[in-house]
Amino acid sequence: MQIIDGKQVAEQIKQEIAAEVQQIIARGGKRPHLAGVLVGHDGGSESYMSSKVKACEQCGFKSSLLRYEEDVTEQQLLDTITKLNRDDDVDGFIVQLPLPRHINEQRIIEAIDYRKDVDGFHPINVGRLSIGLPCFRSATPAGIIMLLERYGIDTRGKHCVVIGRSNIVGKPVASLLMQKSNPGNCTVTVCHSATPNIAEHTRQADILIAALGKPGFVTADMVRDGAVVIDVGTTRVPDATRKSGWRLCGDVDYEHVAPRCSYITPVPGGVGPMTIVSLMHNTLLAATHQIYQ
Numbered sequence: 001m002q003i004i005d006g007k008q009v010a011e012q013i014k015q016e017i018a019a020e021v022q023q024i025i026a027r028g029g030k031r032p033h034l035a036g037v038l039v040g041h042d043g044g045s046e047s048y049m050s051s052k053v054k055a056c057e058q059c060g061f062k063s064s065l066l067r068y069e070e071d072v073t074e075q076q077l078l079d080t081i082t083k084l085n086r087d088d089d090v091d092g093f094i095v096q097l098p099l100p101r102h103i104n105e106q107r108i109i110e111a112i113d114y115r116k117d118v119d120g121f122h123p124i125n126v127g128r129l130s131i132g133l134p135c136f137r138s139a140t141p142a143g144i145i146m147l148l149e150r151y152g153i154d155t156r157g158k159h160c161v162v163i164g165r166s167n168i169v170g171k172p173v174a175s176l177l178m179q180k181s182n183p184g185n186c187t188v189t190v191c192h193s194a195t196p197n198i199a200e201h202t203r204q205a206d207i208l209i210a211a212l213g214k215p216g217f218v219t220a221d222m223v224r225d226g227a228v229v230i231d232v233g234t235t236r237v238p239d240a241t242r243k244s245g246w247r248l249c250g251d252v253d254y255e256h257v258a259p260r261c262s263y264i265t266p267v268p269g270g271v272g273p274m275t276i277v278s279l280m281h282n283t284l285l286a287a288t289h290q291i292y293q
């Protein structure tokens with residue numbers, strides 16, 4: 001069994017990006033600039049956002065954080081998005097989700113110029129991804145693909161089972177892995193909350209991707225010997241032994257599942273750091289106009 005060290009791969013890719021940024025600056029080019037919009041003070045969103053700002057520093061990007069209180073109106077956010085869309089210095093930007101309930105998330109996502117949508121959430125990027133055209137790929141699925149690539153895991157002709165059908169992870173990762181590409185060329189099954197007997201499906205998986213957000217959901221009896229297991233779960237569970245009072249828990253019962261696997265991602269230190277690095281990669285692609293003019 002080999003542990004997929006997402007933290008290490010992420011550090012390596014950040015160094016590669018930083019080297020590319022140095023070259024851009026040396027040629028007299030502009031420093032890539034990522035902006036983030038953060039609403040409220042949710043602990044998870046705060047920590048994601050501060051990790052993104054830190055990653056920008058490591059990559060040599062400029063970053064701006066625009067903060068709003070929980071009571072911000074949808075119109076105020078839409079006005080901010082219009083400004084960011086028009087700001088030539090901003091190469092890409094994200095609006096951290098989830099948003100308060102009085103704000104229509106889809107309306108916010110669709111207001112973002114798809115050419116600056118480095119989260120890959122705009123329907124134009126989602127649509128282009130699904131038909132295999134160049135686009136900004138949703139960060140977590142893109143990070144998973146990078147891990148499979150860097151570990152030389154052969155996906156061609158393999159049966160991949162995804163648990164979860166979110167717009168951010170389940171659907172796009174299923175789409176990428178069924179694509180006629182490498183990594184890709186998988187036969188993909190997507191299980192979700194309305195699937196009876198999920199274990200019957202997961203036991204057939206050569207590659208199992210757990211992205212449902214239920215701590216410890218995947219148990220050893222659900223996994224075939226030699227499977228590749230990718231754990232996307234990042235639920236905060238109470239832990240009195242930690243200073244913070246919580247720890248991150250994946251969707252996989254790691255202790256019992258790991259011995260059966262050929263490869264497995266740990267939580268933390270697996271998919272999480274790769275998600276942030278994918279966002280950095282998308283920002284570099286935006287700044288260098290490699291996808292859209």
Ligand code: GUN
Nearest residue numbers: 094095096097098119139
């Ligand atoms: N909330 C959880 N994951 C993400 C993400 O990748 N991007 C944004 N904007 N919000 C999120």
